[in-house]
Amino acid sequence: MVRAIGVPAGGPGEWHSCAVTVTRRLTPPERYAFERTVRPLLVPKHDPCGLVREDGFWLAMRTPDGPATLHLAREAGELVATGHGPGGCWAADRADAIAGLRDDVSGFPALAARHPLVGRLAKTFSGVRLPATGVLFPRLLRAILEQKVTGKEAHRSYRAVCRHFGEPAPGPLALVLPPDPVAVAATAYWAFHPFGVEQRRTQALLRAAQVAARLERCADAAEATVRLTALPGIGPWTAAETVRHTYGDPDAVSVGDFHIPNTVAFALAGEARGTDERMLELLEPFRGHRGRVCDLLAMGGIGAPKFGPRMPLRSFSRF
Structure with missing residues (x-):
C-alpha cells in the first residue's frame, strides 16, 4: 500500500496525492539478500548519488516526475520504501523493481543445474535479485x-x-542528483579532461x-x-552494462x-583463457540468464589464472 504522509488513507493499493514523502511497504522473498542486491547500483567506496548504511539504502534519482531520493529500509521482515521530493511517488512506485523484487528467477534453478558450479552458486546466492532502476x-x-580503463x-x-x-x-542526506543529460550535452568535450x-x-x-530523452523512452x-x-x-559491452540494471535484464552479457x-x-x-565467442558458446545452455551466470561467478570470487602485469592506473587530467 502506498500512502502519502499527511494525506488520509483510502483502500488497499490506492494512491494518494504526494506531499513531501510517500511510503510503501514491500514483502521480500525468503532468504532475500538486501545489501548484495542493491549494492551494484552504486559505484564502489563512495557514490555521490547514493549510499548503503545502517539505516538502509539511499538513491538519488531524476525521475520522469522530477528529482527524488528513494530510501529502502528493512523493518520486521518487510522493506519500507520512502520516496522524497517531487518524484517521490514515482520512486516509491518503482521501489520493488529497484529492490530486485520484480526479478523472475522461477526458471533459473533448472538451468543452473546444468553445470555443478553454477548450480552450487545459484543455491548459495539464491537471495540475490537483479535490480532495475527504470x-x-x-x-x-x-x-x-x-x-577501456581500470x-x-x-x-x-x-x-x-x-x-x-x-x-x-x-x-535528509547530502546526496546529489545524477548529472542532467541536458547540462552534459551542452558542455565542451575539453571540460571533461580534468575529470580524467x-x-x-x-x-x-x-x-x-x-x-537521452529518446533513450529513456525505450520500452x-x-x-x-x-x-x-x-x-x-x-558497443555491445556498454549496452549490456547499461541495460542490466536499468531493465533488470538477466541475459545481458x-x-x-x-x-x-x-x-x-x-x-x-577449465580453460585458462577464452574469447567472446567461446564465452557465448559456454553460456548458451543458460540463455535467458546468461548475464546472471556471469554475476554469480563474480559473486563467488571465481577468476581465471592471471598472467603478466596488471593494467596501470593513469590520469588523463595530467597528460
Missing part, C-alpha cells in the same frame, strides 16, 4: 566512463563528473546525452540495446570485457 542515463554515464580510474572520473554537475537531491576522461569517451558521452532492454549500439562509441571471457572459460570448461 532510468537509463545514469547507468549509461557510468558504463561509458568504464570503457575500475578505479572510471569510478574516480564518475565521482568527479557527478560532483561537477550534481544538484542537491531531495531528502579523454576525448573519445567524452564524445560518446556527449552524443548519448543529446538523445525494454532489447529496444534500448538497438538504440544504444547505433550510437558511435557505444558484457561482450568485449577484458576479464569475463576468461572467467567463464575457466569456470565452466
Whole structure:
C-alpha cells in the first residue's frame, strides 16, 4: 500500500496525492539478500548519488516526475520504501523493481543445474535479485566512463563528473542528483579532461546525452540495446552494462570485457583463457540468464589464472 504522509488513507493499493514523502511497504522473498542486491547500483567506496548504511539504502534519482531520493529500509521482515521530493511517488512506485523484487528467477534453478558450479552458486546466492532502476542515463554515464580503463580510474572520473554537475537531491542526506543529460550535452568535450576522461569517451558521452530523452523512452532492454549500439562509441559491452540494471535484464552479457571471457572459460570448461565467442558458446545452455551466470561467478570470487602485469592506473587530467 502506498500512502502519502499527511494525506488520509483510502483502500488497499490506492494512491494518494504526494506531499513531501510517500511510503510503501514491500514483502521480500525468503532468504532475500538486501545489501548484495542493491549494492551494484552504486559505484564502489563512495557514490555521490547514493549510499548503503545502517539505516538502509539511499538513491538519488531524476525521475520522469522530477528529482527524488528513494530510501529502502528493512523493518520486521518487510522493506519500507520512502520516496522524497517531487518524484517521490514515482520512486516509491518503482521501489520493488529497484529492490530486485520484480526479478523472475522461477526458471533459473533448472538451468543452473546444468553445470555443478553454477548450480552450487545459484543455491548459495539464491537471495540475490537483479535490480532495475527504470532510468537509463545514469547507468549509461557510468558504463561509458568504464570503457577501456581500470575500475578505479572510471569510478574516480564518475565521482568527479557527478560532483561537477550534481544538484542537491531531495531528502535528509547530502546526496546529489545524477548529472542532467541536458547540462552534459551542452558542455565542451575539453571540460571533461580534468575529470580524467579523454576525448573519445567524452564524445560518446556527449552524443548519448543529446538523445537521452529518446533513450529513456525505450520500452525494454532489447529496444534500448538497438538504440544504444547505433550510437558511435557505444558497443555491445556498454549496452549490456547499461541495460542490466536499468531493465533488470538477466541475459545481458558484457561482450568485449577484458576479464569475463576468461572467467567463464575457466569456470565452466577449465580453460585458462577464452574469447567472446567461446564465452557465448559456454553460456548458451543458460540463455535467458546468461548475464546472471556471469554475476554469480563474480559473486563467488571465481577468476581465471592471471598472467603478466596488471593494467596501470593513469590520469588523463595530467597528460
